[in-house]
Amino acid sequence: MTNREPITCQDTTWLVSDSCERELTAEEKADLHGHIATCELCQGASKQFDVLFQQIRLFFSKDIQPGGDASE
Amino acid sequence: MTDAYKTSVIDEIATYRPVLFRIAMLQLRDAAAAEDATQEALLAAIQTHDKFEGRAALRTWLISILRFKVLDSLRQRQRQGMPVDPGQLSVELDTAKFATLFDETGCWATPKDAWTNPETHVSRIEFFRVLEACLTKLPTNTSRVFLMREWLELTSDEICSETGVTAGNLRVLLYRARMQLRSCLDVSWDRSQ
Known part of the structure; x- marks a missing residue:
């Protein structure tokens, strides 16, 4: 057990957004994964963020090699 | 590559004008600048379309060209100052x-x-x-x-x-x-x- 305060759902969303900008610290990662593991709403939200980030990459054509042809 | 194929690629490129303009607009928030970037991207695409072979990735290719044109546009506007309101x-x-x-x-x-x-x-x-x-x-x-x-x-x-x-x-x-x-x-x- 640690003596840190447990993080809230709101804190979790900040960490999810920050993780797009920088590498989270080990402590932040532990907080984030620890909270998500025990919170059903954050599990659902986390799944949605994953899909959102993937869709944004597709929308701006980041996951496809330019000039490549998917049918090849 | 046949002439008919080339013509159809150019036609297909042109169909992307509205979506390219909308994406440029999301970034630039200025209709004239977005129109210029879109026009330049389409011209560059048409001029170099013979280098483009994978039609499935046409959207990807066009967006990557537009990205450079929008970056150019931002650099030009930055010289004039584009602070947020x-x-x-x-x-x-x-x-x-x-x-x-x-x-x-x-x-x-x-x-x-x-x-x-x-x-x-x-x-x-x-x-x-x-x-x-x-x-x-x-x-x-x-x-x-x-x-x-x-x-x-x-x-x-x-x-x-x-x-x-x-x-x-x-x-x-x-x-x-x-x-x-x-x-x-x-x-x-x-x-x-």
């Missing part, structure tokens, strides 16, 4: 609206038992349409900095110097953009079930 920015940074997403203990204040599970059966065309609609709903400065980050891949320092936004406010705007997009898509995922 402070009044508009303070509205977008207003915390009251976001406070309602969570209760006073920081838990989700959602009336639902759980979030919609995003389904992947929605076609790519459909999801592009929905995501674009959600991006369009973002406040002006929020979408500008979000696209600079996610599409143009500018660094935080570059975005701050381009817009005059502080690093702290940039973090808030990017957070808001992601939160608003998730909420917006949650509604559309809900409807698709």
